[in-house]
């Protein structure tokens with residue numbers, strides 16, 4: 306399918322790298338295509354970034370039939386543009402699509418559209434280590450209809466945002482708060498899909514964590530409120546007895562691409578890896594007997610986020626000495642090394658945009 310390009314007549318300028326935050330600076334163009342029942346996805350195009358005009362009855366506003374992805378394009382020291390496992394993001398988007406009765410997309414087509422868009426927006430990619438061009442593919446239900454069913458029309462779009470370094474001040478371990486009253490997702494629900502509603506459902510617990518002085522929520526499983534699932538919008542890892550342990554994908558955990566990458570590197574490095582249930586009680590026990598040495602989250606935004614403190618009701622554990630653990634740093638350095646083209650991509654994870 307041909308991708309039509311309409312160039313913006315006015316373009317913006319990228320702020321200085323040190324002034325960039327997350328998700329506020331958007332580029333001049335976006336990729337859009339539409340879906341109609343019986344016709345399929347059509348009219349893929351790159352056009353000036355602008356507001357959408359939609360009926361207030363559009364189904365996405367009422368019933369939340371929406372999915373998205375999050376990935377990044379990185380600038381290497383020699384000026385190349387690199388994508389990290391981008392196809393895996395669109396494969397995951399198609400799994401989310403199935404889960405929310407949204408028609409699947411052609412991965413080759415959207416990869417092509419995304420690459421053309423990024424090439425066109427090259428000047429928006431910041432260059433300092435840690436900064437990136439954040440990519441947000443999204444699909445929304447657009448039928449103007451208040452009945453409850455799956456929409457007959459959808460809109461797919463990709464917008465781009467220049468983002469600053471997540472760790473401008475270095476990797477400081479974060480404090481996390483275990484929610485005893487709220488859950489993010491339940492097996493059989495949509496927790497394993499990247500859908501808007503999961504985020505809406507996580508906000509209240511997030512506010513409570515902040516009130517208590519914590520930055521993220523650690524989610525327990527919804528059935529028994531016992532087993533650790535995720536932290537905020539990150540997957541979670543533990544070093545227990547020198548082994549890398551992470552909750553197995555239970556159906557209510559989002560299968561992170563960073564998670565898969567950490568597991569792949571660990572195996573390559575000959576580490577012992579366990580994907581299994583980890584209860585909050587086991588974690589406190591391992592902390593008390595000194596076998597829990599590191600905890601870190603994984604996700605596209607932060608890559609690796611060391612955890613320094615966990616609070617569960619009245620119980621608090623401090624992990625490590627206030628600095629990121631050795632293994633956390635090793636994963637951070639290896640992953641960012643590959644993403645920014647400073648290390649060889651031995652896993653075939655990088656695609657370069659020419």
Ligand SMILES: *Cc1c(COP(=O)(O)O)cnc(C)c1O
Nearest residue numbers: 538539540559561562563604605
């Ligand atoms: C996106 C997301 C992650 C991390 O996935 P990555 O592909 O590693 O960025 C983890 N948990 C939730 C709930 C998410 O939405």
